Amino acid sequence: DQQVKQNSPSLSVQEGRISILNCDYTNSMFDYFLWYKKYPAEGPTFLISISSIKDKNEDGRFTVFLNKSAKHLSLHIVPSQPGDSAVYFCAASGDGNQFYFGTGTSLTVIP
Amino acid sequence: EPEVTQTPSHQVTQMGQEVILRCVPISNHLYFYWYRQILGQKVEFLVSFYNNEISEKSEIFDDQFSVERPDGSNFTLKIRSTKLEDSAMYFCASSDMDSGNEQFFGPGTRLTVL
DSSP: OSSEEOOOOOEOOOOOOOEEEEEOOOOOOEEEEEEEEEEEESSSSEEEEEEOSEEEEEEEEEEEEEETTTTTTEESSSOOOOOOEEEEEEEEEESOOOOOOOOEEEEEOOO | OOEEEOOOOOEEEOOOEEEEEEEOOOTTOOOOEEEEOOTSSOOEEEHHHHHHTEEEEEOOOOOOEEEEEEEEEEEEEESSSSSSSEEEEEEEEESSSSSSOOOEEEEOHHHHHO
């Protein structure tokens, strides 16, 4: 029973363009969401988060949008850079203790 | 920059054997976590640990699993009698506050059960 879904296993984007990674969740009790980036053979690293009281959070080239009614969040990277090529996981939590991860989207930024 | 470390990077064991996966969280962090990722699948939460006790665990974390903070710096995950399906990447993480603070992940230990 997957509570957090990333339906696109992969995405390719030209350098300088916008990358949009999507994530859907089913549990309406989730109130905190995170994006992690993971390179091969490394653990996930925290990228950006958003709580349910906001609908947008921005940090440099990274912006996360939350649509609570649609139970959908997205991560925008603009402009995309080759170093952004990695697997991106979204994760959600309702109690701050247990985080449910999506299956990841592999982003390739083409120079 | 402080980081979470995990040893070994790769552990190979026979089915039925006990394994201990070790983690050294960031020194001033108080909350500790184990996750696993079976090859090609999602990252799954196993357990969280605070104040020398388990604060939350998933249904994956059955009696075969235990965690311990034996000496104030290490945080270990023990699997008593490994099964083939325990083969996965195991990630340790730590955070300095509960609920909403970013978790810093270690590089993972790849466990292969033969």
